[in-house]
Amino acid sequence: MMVKEMTRPECIALVSAGRLGRLACSRNDRPYIVPIHYALDGNCLYSFSMPGQKIDWMRENPHVCVEIDAFSSGREWRSVVIYGKYQEFPDTDQWHHQRVHAWSILEQHKNWWEPGALKPTPQAIVSASPHLFYGIDIVDVTGRMAVDEDN
Template sequence: MQRRLLFAPKRQMDGSRSNQQGLNALDSCFGILLRWWDIGWNAAPVALERWRYAMIVKEIDREGCIAVLAASRVARLACCKDGQPYAVPIHYAFDDQHLYSFSMPGQKIEWMRANPLVCVQVDDLVTSRDWRSVVVYGVYEELRDRIGWKRERDRAWSLLEKHANWWEPGSLKPVRQPVAPGSSHLFYRIKITSVTGRQTDEDNLSL
């Protein structure tokens, strides 16, 4: 009987401490849940705003594609040989369904001579949400320094020389090139067979 009286208060005290610890843990969990709810509630308008203003991409008609080509000067030219693609930047001028350019002899010229089917990509990037991109499919035509090509060569020269540094990057090579007989540079053009384009449209935002 005496032992029961001695241990009973201790069990009662331990029980109160355990209950208090449980209440504290429950209060802590409830506080965490409230903070999560507050964060989620505050973030909801931001997520909704981003969803409302999602980027819209639309097709560009041929007239619009030609406008992009006429206004730009730098493009990426892709050619292919034996199943291996190769892409390089070029400086060009647009006129009458052709892209005129200049180059030194090199890999892209050798590959386009072997396979004249090429692709050219031109873009007009204002911001990550405001851009236009045009892809040209065409045929490589070398404007050789021979009788019968003078008019086309003069045309290419007159178009390109209107712009500063028009010979770059076509005239620049990382290593010295072997001396070849005749002229070490050449003019060429890409005859456009088809063209496609896309652009962002922020005037019609998704709701």
């Protein structure tokens, strides 16, 4: 078994092929990590959420990272970490284009709204949906992969 650094194109290929990542954010020197569904377009990961802890924390500290991995046969694996900056797309005229764009690329994938729309407790019925779209602008990306030396 050998571990190698991945090139940027190899990292982006893994991110493009995936849909599930782990979003890490922090506030007051405390980390928080949650699964998200995402879609990559250009230099941005797009995602969807309901209001909650991760949104509160990212509003306060927009510097985040996302980890995406893949495992193949045997002991081979690939892992990519994206360092980025959170950008919310509020339901306003100013952000309308970004919201529509985020929605259009996310909806191309099955169950794109999970787990962002799910909460562990029943939610009150409201007249307007509080859902929100956001992007993670990619600042840097790194990756490693383990390959079987026998292949």
